[in-house]
Amino acid sequence: MYIIYKVYQMRRSVAKSLSSLSLGLERKVKCYNGYFINENVFHTEEYGHGRKIYNNGVCVKGSSNELEIDYYGRLEEVIELQYYSEQNRVFLFKCYWYDTTDRGIRIDPHYGLVEINSKARLRNVNDVFVFTKQCQ
Numbered sequence: 735m736y737i738i739y740k741v742y743q744m745r746r747s748v749a750k751s752l753s754s755l756s757l758g759l760e761r762k763v764k765c766y767n768g769y770f771i772n773e774n775v776f777h778t779e780e781y782g783h784g785r786k787i788y789n790n791g792v793c794v795k796g797s798s799n800e801l802e803i804d805y806y807g808r809l810e811e812v813i814e815l816q817y818y819s820e821q822n823r824v825f826l827f828k829c830y831w832y833d834t835t836d837r838g839i840r841i842d843p844h845y846g847l848v849e850i851n852s853k854a855r856l857r858n859v860n861d862v863f864v865f866t867k868q869c870q
Contacts, residue, residue, distance in 0.1 A: 759815055766812040769825060771866045776827070778809050791850075792829050793870045806839065806850050807831040812866075825866040831856045 767781035775789060782788030790809040797803060807829035815824045832838045838854035841847070 759817055762816070764814040764816070766814065769812045769827075769866055771825075772870060774870065776809050776812070776866075776869065778811060792827060792864070793848075794864050794868050795870070803834055804848075805831060805834060806848065810862075813863075826863045827866055827869060828862050829864065831859050831862070 768775060768777040770776075776792065777788045777790055779790045782790050792807045792809050794805045794807075795802065796805050809827055809829055811828040813826045813828060815826065816822070832850050832852075833854040833856055838851050840849045840851075842849070
C-alpha cells in the first residue's frame with residue numbers, strides 16, 4: 735500500500751507506467767497454448783498431444799553455489815499477467831522440472847546432446863514458474 739500512497743502523493747510527476755504498476759495486477763489472467771520467444775516456438779504439452787512435431791521442452795540457465803546449472807522442464811502452461819495498463823504485461827511459463835543430477839540427465843560426450851530421464855521428474859517443487867525471456 736505504501737507505493738500506492740507515494741504515487742498518489744506525487745500525482746502528475748510520476749510516469750504513467752509506474753502509476754499503473756502501483757495499482758497491481760488485474761484480477762484476470764490469460765492462458766495460451768504456445769509462445770514465440772528468443773527465436774524459439776514453445777507449445778504446451780496439451781497442445782502437442784497427438785501431434786508429430788512440437789516443442790514443449792524448456793531449458794533455463796541458472797547457478798547454484800557458484801556453479802552453472804541448466805534446468806530442464808516441460809511446458810505445462812503459458813500465462814499472461816496484466817497490470818492495469820495494456821503495455822505492462824508479464825508472460826510466464828509454468829513447467830514440470832526434472833532432476834539435473836546424473837540420475838535425471840545424460841549428456842552425450844561426442845555430440846553434446848542432452849537426454850532427460852522422463853521418470854526423474856521433480857515432485858513438490860515450490861518454484862514452477864519462469865519468465866519466458868529466461869527460456870531457451
